[in-house]
Amino acid sequence: MKKTLLLSLLVLLAACSKDDDSPDVQPSEKSQTTAPMQVAIVFAPGQLGAMCTNDNLLTDVEEMANTHKDLLASTFICMKSYEETRQAVKDWAAMAYGADSRQHRLLILTDPVLMKVMEGVQWQESDHVLLLKTWLDEAKKVGPAGRTHVLNISFAKAVKQAVEHRRNSYMTEYADRMGSFNKIEDGPYNVYRLNEDVHYADSIIETLREMVPESTWFYNIGESALIEEGEYEDLYGISEEVYIHAYAIWTEPLFEEDELCMPVQFIDYGVFNRSYEWYWTSHPDSPWKPQCFLIGEHGNSREQLDYITPKYDLKSWITRWMAHPDDMPEEEWSGSAVLDVWEQSN
Secondary structure (H helix, E strand, C coil): CCCCCCCCCCECCCCCCCCCCCCCCCCCCCHHHCCCEEEEEEECCCCCCCCCHHHHHHHHHHHHHHHHHHHEEEEEEECCCHHHHHHHHHHHHHCCCCCCCCCCEEEEECCHHHHHHHCCCCCCCCEEEEEECCCHHHHCCCCCCCCEEEEECCCHHHHHHHHHHHHHHHHHHCHHHHHHCCEEEEEEEEEEEEECCCCCCCCHHHHHHHHCCHHHHHHHEEEEEEECCCCCCCHHHHHHHHHHHHHHCCCCCEEECCEEEEEEEEEECHHHHHHHHHHHHCCCCCCCCCCEEEECCCCCCCCCCEEEEEECCHHHHHHHHHHCHHHCCCEEECCEEEEECHHHHC
8 A cells, every 4th residue: 555654764773882971771681682662753744844843852752763773763754634644653553573573662642633543553562652742531542551651741830921921011011001991801811723622731721721710711711723624635724824813813902992901822833833923024014013922932033922832851751761661650741831032032
C-alpha cells in the first residue's frame, strides 16, 4: 500500500563519546544486548514548521537520538490529513521487532486531538505511549494498559500574570475616565483553539474560571474552535481564516459610555499563530491594539504582541524512560509556561 509521508526522519549514528555533556543514561543490561530503543513523535496535520513549539519538541527528540546514538533511534510523523496520520501510526506500531532482539518503543502524541488516530493500532508488549496536553483518564482510553503516560504543563501562573498585566494596561489607558464609569468588569476572557471537542490539559480554562464568579462564566469565559470537521482540507484556508479572526474577535472595551470591560484573548492555533501575527504586522496604522496572548513561541513580528511560551521537559522524560522504561509514572506535570510581555522584552 502506497503511503505518502510529508516528513520522515531516522537517526542511527555511532556510539557517543564518554566526554559528551549529554544527560547521563544508564541503560539496563538487557538494553545493551538488544536493538536500539525507538521513539516516534507524531504531530497533527500541518502542525510542524514556522518555529513553533512542535519544532522544539522535534529538536529535543532528534538531539536525544543524536546524543545517545546506538541506544536510541528516532522518527517523526506529520501528515496532511488525520486518515494518513492514522495509517502511518498503525504502520509504525505493526513493524516487527528483529528476530534476535527485543526493544522498547515510545510513541509521543503532541496533541490530544491525535487520540482519534489511535483506533485500530495493535500494540506490542514493550510499546509505551506518551501524550502531551492530555488528561490521564482520556489518554488511558487509547493507549496500552499500564504503558500509557501523560506529560503536561500548567499555564495557571502565566495566565494569572497575563490577566493582571492586561488589566493594568486598561486601567492605565482609561485612567482619565475612571471617575465617569458606573461599571468596570474584568473580561470577557476567550480561548481560541483549532479543534472542537478537545479538552486540553493545560489549566488555562480552569484558571480563568477560578478568577471570575461561576455566574459570569457565560459572559467571561468562552472556548472556541476554528475547525469543526476536524480535517485539514485546505491549510491555506485555515491560515486565511485565522487572519480574519485577528480582526473579528477584537472586543470594544467601552460597551457604553459609562461601562468599561477588560477583554483578553488567548490564541492557541499552533503554527497558524503566524497568520494571527501577520494581521497585526500588516495593519501598523490600526487604531486598535492587540488584546491577545499567543500560546507558543515568538514569530518574526515586531508588533506589540505578548506570548505565553510552554517549556517542556521532554528530554528529561525520555532520558528517564531510556533508563527505566517500565517504571515511568503515569502522569507528570513538569516544565513551565512563561509569560513574555512585549514592553518588557523590547
